[in-house]
Amino acid sequence: MIKVESLYKSFGDLEVLQNIDTTIEKGEVVAVIGPSGSGKSTLLRCLNLLETPTDGHIWVDGEDLTVPTTNILKVRQKIGMVFQHFHLFPHMKVIDNLTYAPMTVKELSKQEAEQQAKLLLSKVGLSDKEQAYPNSLSGGQKQRVAIARALAMEPELMLFDEPTSALDPEMVKEVLDVIKSLANTGMTMVVVTHEMGFAREVADRIIFMDYGKIVEEAKPTEFFASAKTERAKDFLDKVL
């Protein structure tokens, strides 16, 4: 579904991604882990072109995102993204947060969009918050709305950038549960996370990054039991 080849990204003189190669299959759940500043977010943001790669190629469903003729908006419709800080639209009610993009981008009727939104809200356990404004929600609720908002576009791929890092500890579980159940539906997902337990349990594969490179890729069981590289071992020693 996604193929990344010789991907480079620099901000000015700072090389943030160096020679990234990887492939993500349909239905796969990939957890990206690594120290702060290692380029995890940047890699994720390259996948939906929130960052423009400096060099290299990214194919999504066989379409090369890095050629100038690519319709970026079309590509983004297939890719949902969930941010650390939610980024809900504060001036819109929860339901409107969910319906705005489908109505605007996919030209769904208001009725269709609302029906779908209600279904998604019930799936993330927030049916009663339909008419609330985001500012009245807790962090965990906000993030669940944000997930539902991304799903409302019926994406083929979901990107999560530290979806629980901004949450109070007691709210982490409710969000992780939603992400887990989404993984169980066969959604293709790339999750940047500091939740090692979650990565071990849910991911099909771990990508460990350091200094802008993929240092190690492995199944979670292998990775957590016996990481091959020193850097991964060091990292695991610190976080586990």
Next chain:
Amino acid sequence: MNLDFTQIVPYIPFMLEGIWVTLRFVIIAIIIGFLLGAVIALVKISDVKVLRWLADFYTSIFRGTPLILQLMFVYYGIPQVLGYDISEFLAAILTFGLNSSAYVSEIIRAGIQAVDKGQKEAAEALGIPYRQTMVRIIMPQAMKNILPALMNEFITLTKESAIVSVINYLDLMRRATVVGADLYRNFEAYLFVGLIYYVIVMILTLLGKLLERRLSQSD
């Protein structure tokens, strides 16, 4: 004390008519200034360097010269060059509209840039096109923050509108002068229209407060 308010009574309808004359062009100028200002603000945050430079230049001209000069220039200067006899009304809405757009564009630009960058990214990630992102996601949030500054600009425009009396446009201000000259009594006439300006500004302020409350219902 030499004061006699009864003398201006016959002139009151004449002066009251000035309310509408003033408001008519002030409202149009505010609308022009707002819409044009919003467009110029978008140009200022665009990627096209030449356009950005032009927008900044435009703003600096209106901010860097006296309003009364701008008005004289449009009313007396343009006809000389174009051979087109511009009406007082048109000169007034043009000058005040363009002048206000320069200030409004700065207010809106600052307001847009103060909106959390994550909002634009979230909209982009959903595949929402640029225009809708700006108009439906970013602008409404910017508006909420800049409403007090915008109201301030509209109030300033309303008061400065009195300058049009120099091109003999029969606005409130001009009418007070006419009445004063007629009666050889300036105090009463100026006091009277002064009160009217004050009431108009108070009403504007109140409308702004109401709007502010409406916009903050999402908090």
